[in-house]
Amino acid sequence: MAKKSMFDMTPVKGYEKKLEDFFPMERRCSNCLGCKFVPFEKIKSNRFGRNCPSVWHYNFNLYSARGRFQLGQNILEDGSVRFEGQALDAIFNCQACGACDVGCKVTRFNLEPLAHNIALKERAVEKGKAPDALNAVAAQLAKQKTMLPGAKKADRGAWASGLKLKDISVGKETAEYAFFPGCQYAYDKDLQKKAKSYVSVLKKAGVDLGWFGKGDMCCGGRAGQMGFRKEFEAQAQANAVVWKKAGAPKIVTPCSDCYYALKRQYAMLGIEVEVVHAVELIAELIKSGKLKLKKAVDLSITYHDPCRLGRLGEPFEPWDGTEKKILNQVHTWTPARPRYAGTYGIYDAPRDVLAAIPGLRLVEMERVRENSWCCGAGGGCSVFNPEFSDAVASERVTEAQATGAEAIVTACPWCEKNLSGVTSENGTAMPVVDVIDLVAKAL
Amino acid sequence: MKNITYNKDFYRALQDIVGERNVSEDPAVTENYRCITAQSSAHYGPYDTRTPKPQAVVLPGSTEEVQQIVRLCNKYKVDFKAASTFWAAMGFIGSDNAIQLDMIRMDNVEIDAKNMIAVCEPFAIGGTVQVEAMKNGLNCNIAGVGCSSSTLAGSAGWVGFGPSSIFMGIASENLLGAEWVLPDGEIIRTGTLGSDGEWFCGEGPGPSPRAIFRGWTGTAGTMGVCTRIAIRLHPWPGPKWIPVRGTAPAYFADGLDNVRAYTVCYPDWDAYAESFRLFYEADICYLAHRQFNMFGRDIKTAMVEIFTHPEKQFCDLPELMEDPYIKEQNEQMKVDVQIVLAGFTERDLDYKEKAFDEILRQVGAHKSEYYLQQDIEDFVKLYLLRLARKNYNYTLCSSYEGNFGLSPNVFVAAPLMEEAAALKREWEQTHTGVAAVGGDSDMGSVSGIGGGGTTGWEFFVHFDGFDKESIYDSCAHIDRTQEWMTEKGLGADFGRWNADVRQPNGYNYTQEQHDSFYSKIPQPALAEYQWKIREAFNPNRLTGSYYKTLTPKEFRDGDNK
């Protein structure tokens, strides 16, 4: 029996969910290279002009957002490609960093490359075609409530020992903000110190802070980025239960991955939570005079915008509209569809904090703010393909070195870990620190 | 038809040349190199048809690798085609026994500031060549396809004119030396490069086969693989990098005080044509293009409003179109053009402004007030100087095709504009397949330096690449405009320019098919001459049918391979 043509599909209502929903976008992509380069007006050199780590590393068009749209068509329209071989390789070697999304939306109003990339991953996962390493991560999440290999649920609270943070999960105590460290800060020995530092600084500035104690878990966001929708949703719902019981406090997190999960991914599921990144809160505290940075830090630094705090850190807006053609063929949405183009990401708060540190000199890289180059740890790539992940990190370190700065500063533990120790194209590494390290020095 | 000769040995040999990670025959990769021209139809290909699937895709990293690949193709009689940025169908292969070369790994740019030269590899795009040039106070011609397109492809493979051509020339005028792997695998270095004189000049004392390799329109990948070219750079009086303000995606050029952007409003097409002559004669323009009219006469101002306000979208169009101020602007700008003046000194700018005003006075034109608003002027400056937003060509409906292409001579074309616009408007009103934007959706550049006549007019037919009816209706519309063009003796419609070089099913034409129609063209000797060129440089006929060849009479019934 002849398969019903994909062209006959009924218009989708609300945001696209499954792969088939994206078919019109797959056809409407215009093969323009916007998903291979930094928005062209913003390119500052030939050397650092590219934006997509995946096609930069693998070079075949298939690895770009455009190539993924084409791949989706091949899968859906005539089955000329299946979930196997290089199709799978491309699907999972995507950092879910969203640079393609920003590049595309400079000129296009009706395409969602990032969401489509994830839909491809989800379909591959449903078909049982995810790489083993990622399956193991998802299983770890289900069992230990963290995605860090080898970590145990029972050890999660160790980082908080001695901090005397209020445990608000049991319903006895309350706090305006709950500190949500995220897995890296909770388990990694070096990073644990930084989590403590965040807590001390916030408390010192008078923030009413607690945490979820035994209820503290992984946000699950990375499972979503990797295409494990079921596992992500289960984890999100589990967190929602804990938070509700704790009186639905505002959440402050030092992790940009968690920030994105709570701000965007949870919101898409309808889970409402008020979240701020710790650097946003610190910036506010400095502005209001509650936190004073007095000691000089004599250092020149460059700031790496984490993808999930920057371009992906825009607030989510619900939308249940649909498409509408006007003027015969002009494709539009009714009502207006929220447009996530990286416009309203968190770029200024970390820079404001750095600017408040006496003696510190910020030199910007070429690819900043919504056009930041990914650190290489996105989308689960660092777990199953370290070669790719390291190459992407090395590219960023090379760019950072080109500024002449002495250190890279960032606001995400995943970025910090992935960039640390990696050598640039000159064969040298660069110190990588978190904003809090410099704040702590300046106090 | 040739026997299928692609095989496993060939593939293994490719792996040996470029390394395993740089070649693939996986269907996910090879399907990705099929052009589906309906969805990004611009320029000259079959509609709603995929070009054939390559047997393999290979990513060479050096001239030497390219040479080995080409020699291998000759040995096995496997067709090949190189492309760099793949904007249009012409870069894709056209037979089943073919491999695709994607030049993405070769992306270097070197600037020789003293001699005002840029040496570019295939994947150096106009946008990066330009930023490197500007660091040295120089600039390059960026073809109308925009700065995301390969400078080399535009220079070696296709026409290459754009807004900057009035000051910087078209691609053929800027091409100096080239390093080229001929279709049989020989490497040739042209111009002074061919005599160790570096890249200085495109003509001798080394070989000067520019006419063979590119001519006026370029040879569309049929003369082998170009691995490096040198282009002439031109003076740029602005900063080392154009500062950009605004929030994504509404960006504006910041502080280019010695650069001015104007939109000129004309009382009629005669005034328009006469001003072009005067602009050319006065030699005052840095950039000149009829640009935003590509969206259509009725919506162009509303579109600029949308692009300059990050919160606005196309669903705001109807309201914007009803706004009396915007309506008034459209009315004034019925016949319009965008002009950029750049001052190399204060006096220079002052002179150019005065000369510009005088030309406007002489033809009874005026400057659009709307475009004098600071943000709008700065948006236009950035748009035209960088040509960074070529995807706007597609943004309205996702696909477009350019049609009419009236004539390179403004005095021939201008009197026909309203008739062409009326034909398009009528179609918009009686059919639903193409966007109804007010008939006239013409855009094009004003001139090239080399003769004052490279005026490329093109009406934009916006259609939806997801909607089959829209695809077919736009196709039918172009059939209709071709009829009109033929009636007027104006030749091929822009939308049909490549109809004779690739079959509607996406495949190459055979020589027999080419013979059947090139024997009937007005000057068949030209295509016969090209046949001889092809036989000399490409004896195995491996690069497709974009080179227009007619078997010479003496061979026509004999040596038809």
Ligand SMILES: Cc1cc2nc3c(=O)[nH]c(=O)nc-3n(C[C@H](O)[C@H](O)[C@H](O)COP(=O)(O)OP(=O)(O)OC[C@H]3O[C@@H](n4cnc5c(N)ncnc54)[C@H](O)[C@@H]3O)c2cc1C
């Ligand atoms: C939206 C749009 C607008 C356009 N507007 C204009 C315009 O205003 N003015 C104008 O002049 N043209 C215009 N064109 C045509 C345009 O000039 C060409 O498409 C462009 O110059 C080449 O870019 P590309 O990405 O198509 O190149 P590619 O796809 O890389 O190739 C274009 C041609 O060059 C050949 N080629 C590419 N690289 C090599 C190589 N290394 N060696 C040998 N051959 C090679 C290819 O085989 C192909 O035939 C437009 C095209 C589009 C799609």
Ligand code: SF4
């Ligand atoms: S999300 Fe990042 S890695 Fe993935 S396709 Fe887009 S730019 Fe490339």
Ligand code: SF4
């Ligand atoms: S930027 Fe968008 S429209 Fe352009 S090729 Fe990429 S996905 Fe397609």
